Amino acid sequence: MGKYSEEAKELLRLIGGKENIAAVSHCITRMRFVLNDPGKADVKKIEAMKIVKGSFTQAGQFQVIIGNAVADFYNDFVAISGVEGVSKDSLKQTAKQNQNIIQKLVSVLAEIFAPLIPAIITGGLILGFRNCIDSLYLFENGTKTLVEISTFWSGVDSFLWLIGEAIFHMLPVGICWSVTKKMGTTQMLGIVLGLTLVSGQLLNAYAVAGTAAADIPKWDFGFVKVDMIGYQAQVLPAMFAAFTLVYIEKFLRKYTPQVISMIVVPFFSLVLSVMAAHFILGPIGWKIGAVISAGVYWGITGPVKVIFAAVFGFIYAPLVITGLHHMSNAIDLQLISDYSGTMLWPMIALSNIAQGSAVLAMVFLQRKNAKAQEVNVPSTISCYLGVTEPAMFGVNLKYRFPFICAMTGSALAAIISVGTKTTATAIGVGGIPGILSIKPQYMPSFAVAMIVAIAVPFVLTTIVGLKRLDKDDLNGEEVEDNSGIAKDMTVNTDNKQQFRAFLDGKVITLKKLDDGVFSEGVLGEGLAIIPDNDELIAPCDGTVSLVIPDSRHAIGLTLYNGVEIMLHIGLDTVNMKGDGFKYFVENGQKVKQGDKLIKFDKDKIKKAGYVDTTVCVITNPNGKTMEFHTDISAKANETNLIEFK
Template identity: 65%
Template sequence: MSKNSDAKQLLELIGGKENIAAVTHCATRLRFVLQDPQQADVDKIGKLVSVKGTFTQAGQFQVIIGNDVLAFYNEFVKVAGVDGVSKEAAKSAAKHNMNVMQRLLANLAEIFSPLIPALVVGGLILGFRNVIGDIKLLEDGTKTIVEQSQFWAGVHSFLWLIGEAIFMFLPVGITWSISKKMGTTQILGIILGLTLVSPQLLNAYAVVGTPADKIPFWNFGFAKVQMIGYQAQVIPAILAGFLLAILEKNVRRVVPEYVSMIVVPFLALVPTVLVAHTVLGPIGWAIGKVISSVVYAGLTSSFGWLFAAIFGFTYAPLVITGLHHMTNAIDLQLMAQFGGTNLWPMIALSNIAQGSAVVGMIYLNRHNEEEKQVSIPAAVSCYLGVTEPAMFGINLKYIFPFLCAMTGSAFAAVISVGSGVMANSIGVGGLPGILSIKPQFMVIFFLAMVVAVVVPFLLTVALGKTRYSAKLQNTGGIPVK
């Protein structure tokens, strides 16, 4: 069936041109904002040859096409007679279909999404530094590679230049991202972030060990303000970033255009920096500390295994709702406060488990060449940290592999948390995630990874061969619902 034919059918099945408020695409999906999402015939759309799956997230009806999405998108807009829009415009239109909580989560996601490539690179760098600088691999396990080689010692030191820029100066990225999202002056956002991590300030990591009378301060005569930095802090940067954007927008409304270039930046930036260091910074620090302390206490308590089992089992469904975006902020706060995160390893294990369930489906469906064209690339991308093709293209389509993956993820999470596994940072959320794990926990995390691979695979194959055996296609294919 041609793309033209599928495009025509898709147009009909989503309710026609009149039901399309906006349409755009990303790397693998068409993203629709529909006037009435109920008009979309999800079951029939999922059966189109060109379609790998569908799901609704953040107010958008998303149709998974695959790597040739651009060609399909071009054909669709031609057939439908509609104009495509940017992803930002589609997101803005989609907010009309979202409740207050969904809008809040969408805004949080939009702040962190531009930062994820840097965070992943930072995680890989810290992971590589782990291997050469912290694991004693040489001379019968008594020396590290860095201790034996000046070249690798230089590499180890050089790579921290990048790691420091990513994690220590994270507030700069956050305040820039907020300015970009809010449509305000991005350079002001960058400058605000720099004022939170300036070398003039006492480094956030040194505050705890510094006596109160030794902390530097600005003396205004009638008041003193402590000169404390907010390196790697998330919530203070978010609060300051939104205050700057709100001030700039409101000041711009009342200031005459002919003096706005001078007046607006001054009246927006200076008060924001002052409020950030006197009010928002300390409040944000306290909020972040409470959140991270509660999560850390829960994961390290005698009931940590229960928390781990629940989180491991429910993380994949959280991805569907978009709630998983909040974990980025929690992970970064844990890293800042405890020097690592025990939450992120469970996320990596959940991703691995979803990929393993797809591998189980590949085995069950090994004679179905058409299905393998979808499932094999989905499994590979899932093991490399991109779960959408696996979850929405295979596991959710047939339900039982999704549940098998959730179960395997729960078992692996219990092993990880029960053994005190900590990651240095966020990394690639799949098999390469082991590089982000602290060296002393790599062996036990590898065991958890094995569980995340084996359990979902065996459960998927077992269910596919027993409970659903009567419904399997004669080719050995996927059970027919």
């Protein structure tokens, strides 16, 4: 038996069993599942497991955050479940069965940019550092930069541009390579295609706007002339060209005889795709990219800029959950190419900071909860450094209110950022280090926006948390036999709390039922009520542990003291298939004494030929002895029916 065998068994059960797993893999911190029926996963109970730090669904995958022990947990899970693990690439392919067309497109875009992110982050840090030494006038009474007064730093500035230019100006090379890698075609052909888009023989893309049309160099084919224009830093032309190369190569591979494929396939694939890129796709991609960036730029700088900023700042974090945020990378890079900077990226960095600040508030609120701090503290640090996943999925979404508080702070910070025209020269550096990507003249305004992104979520989360978090959340103290009683509810731990009537009516013993199951105590001891009203309520504080969606005639509860009960409306009413029954609650929901559980139609039950006598059975007494009060008239939520001893 492995260290995590018991936890693995529990997760397997809650996820819907072996038959519900289409594929399973893991990454650095998460178990990744593709489920045949995602609805079978009991998310609330999964997140209640001690080893689980959160869960979410993205790109067709149900992902369970385990933490640093995920590798050992994965091994035990595979051994227990008998499900053979697959690679992450295979998992992604299988996950497509749960994706719609938009999700598939976003997934492709994400997979193209993912391998480029380390280089883009490096480039952003380099450009940010160069901003500090060649654009901040901090010397000789604010008249000179560090580069202007130091030969050494001037050399450093010049040398670092070698790397920055390679990353951003030559970006099409990386995009073409990444597309061919993802699509499984010849990566070297992708690299060559990318190089033809940024060749020194072409007019640099940054020089096109300042060059008269007559002075743009051209290829002259006699019957037609084609502009010799480069596509430095352009995203869409590179993507269009790369996918063209991919599909030409795949087509030629399929129909070219093997004996000549080594010559025919690469030659025609490359020549045709380069022609398509420069003659057709490049200009079209440039125009489309320009239209998109112009639209976004208008939103950020036009008459609706405050609304645009507030909406974008508020919804960016939810976009991260869906994966749609990957589209912002392409838009940011297009804005930088067209306008020498982006006002979108500062808002993204501020959103990261806001999520981290909400977790910082949870660090403060749960300072006495050692277990919670194991997740809170590292999540705060990583979030402030631009990695939001642990904070969002491990803390903020788990409690929900910190996520909303962070979104609110992000929206306010975004308004300040856009209102002051705060612009970044590069992307990739999120969180607090994002200030290095900001143009020097806007660093003060970004700093103000950062203060708002830190202060507002922290204050809001603290205020709301003091009202909503219970003692267990704050101090890490477990309530005896809670059995899943969750947050935001005051739990009575007094074993003498009254079990009150769940309906108005006459209380009878189970023996008086004309039923061979309930009356003989097969399912457990209990009592029943012949009802005068039609709304079943909770007799005690507890958690809904069983619902029957098809018939809606019964419900299971786990009470405050660990006792488990079932409330069953009528006898044989399962045959009504839900007609006349309505749930007010769902599985895993917390309820308080007196909360409405089910509404039922007494007339429909009678017309169907059944009785509406409602049974309460103690399915698990949890070691308690009980005294039942029967043969009395009861008033719902007032009359005491059972005493636990």
